[in-house]
Amino acid sequence: MTPESLLLLEDDALLAEQARRAFARHGIEVHHAADLQQAHALLATLATLDAAVLDQNLGNDNGLDLIQPLLARFPNCRVLVLTGYGSIPAAVAATRRGAHNYLTKPASAGEILDALGRDPADIGDLPEAPPSLQRLEWEHIQRVLDAHDGNISRAAEALGIHRRTLQRRLKKRPSPSHFQRDR
Known part of the structure; x- marks a missing residue:
């Protein structure tokens, strides 16, 4: 339709x-x-x-x-x-x-x-399985980063982690297979 x-x-x-x-x-x-x-x-x-x-x-x-x-x-x-x-x-x-x-x-x-x-x-x-933990973490980080207008330092502070730790996690984006699991 x-x-x-x-x-x-x-x-x-x-x-x-x-x-x-x-x-x-x-x-x-x-x-x-x-x-x-x-x-x-x-x-x-x-x-x-x-x-x-x-x-x-x-x-x-x-x-x-x-x-x-x-x-x-x-x-x-x-x-x-x-x-x-x-x-x-x-x-x-x-x-x-x-x-x-x-x-x-x-x-x-x-x-x-x-x-x-x-x-x-x-x-x-309906998805066959719940999202992976990696995907949930990635989405949460993206929401916090978006809420802080992309400012890594402020997002890291809001997440309670060091700025460099956040940068490393952002580089380790979950592979497509993690995203495919919940489709």
Whole structure:
């Protein structure tokens, strides 16, 4: 199912523009909002909405908070949550709130459209195993580093480790096999 209209909730302007262009090539009308306030205002103006792609982490906002109001207004809308910090608990939280599916970034327009078209009852969508410890550690380090605007010294202090230790851990990114285990 390719939607005719789609709400894109994404706070990264460059990523939002790239996604808008990619969806437009598929003939989809894209309505973009950069935060929850804009998204709520936009929802009030739309007559129909087939799908929504929501970034989970929006600065101080959480894209999951838009799922229930969105589905209250458009009950047949298929909702996909995108995040850079994917985990099984986060995916479960998104689907419990009513999300149709959940993907980690980066995801292409094709992957997003495939996920929107997939049957949410398909057990194949669930990871076979929990994430490895290496992946969980890597994701946590990335969240802390992002929260400190990439400043290694401040991130290391927040993590309670030496700056050089953090630099070594960043160089030892988990291999792709660690990431494949939880897909």
